[in-house]
Amino acid sequence: MPNSPITDVIFDFCGVLIDWQVRACLNGHFPDDVVSAICADDDPHGFFRYEGRMDEGEDFDTIYPDVVREQGDEIAGIFRYYIDHYDDALDRLLPGMLELVRDLKRHGYGVWGLTNWSHETIHFAFDKYPQLDELLDGTVVSGVEKMFKPNADIYELTLNRFGLNAAQCVFFDDTAKNVAGANEVGIHGILFENALAARQSLAALGVRL
Known part of the structure; x- marks a missing residue:
């Protein structure tokens, strides 16, 4: 067993608990080549840059004029559609993760969320997957706090808010x-x-389920 036994496990959301797929939201609604460009790692339309600003706490209405100016009306309209239909991008809960969270809770471990997510769209996650709200003991959302992973302040806020000891916590992120x-x-x-x-x-850290 480690010198400081693990008492709490903290989970990122997208890519850890939830399978986030932008393509699932846009496919069938917009031209395939445009969707492919948006979903590419080097997205020339900057979707993830704009969404990152929302995750850092900016409002959609503040960002949208920049999207129109920098990308044009067509791409801006797709970005608005994406934000308005964000739940369609939350394709499923990742296999085995709900069971893992339940097992941790059943064995007395604290389970928490820490996610880079807009304060305007985080409700989609809990609306679509209410199990998360039921199982997690609490969640810190970057867009609410205007703090953003990987900066130290959001981790420290999480520890302080929930009364956690860093050495006794595990954090999974993709x-x-x-x-x-x-x-x-x-x-x-x-790394998840x-x-x-x-x-x-x-198990390697002494967690027995």
């Missing part, structure tokens, strides 16, 4: 820089792969 940010404040940050690998990582 983005390496966010894992590094957790590690820098003393949390056991782990899938539910089975997460269970194995927890």
Whole structure:
């Protein structure tokens, strides 16, 4: 067993608990080539840059004029559609993750959420998957707090708000820089792969389920 036994597990949302797929929201509504460009890693239309600003706490109405000016009316209209129909991008809960959260709770571990997400669209996650709200003991949302992973302040806020000891916490995220940010404040940050690998990582830290 580690010197400081794990008591709490913190989960990112998209890519860890929820399968977030922009294409699932846009397919069939807009031309295939435009959707493919938007979903590409080097998206020339900047969807994820604009969405990142929302995740940092800016309002859609503040950002939208920039989208129109920089991308034109057509792309701006697609971005508005995407935000208005955000629940369609939340394709499913990732396999095995609901069971993992339930197992952790059943064995007395605290389970928490920490996500980079807009304050205007986070409700879609809880509306579509109310199990998350029922199971998680609390969630910190970047767009609400105007703090953003991987900056240390949002991890420290999470620890302080929920009364957690960093050395006794595990944090799963699918983005390496966010894992590094957790590690820098003393949390056991782990790069998420899938539910089975997460269970194995927890077991290696002394978590028995």
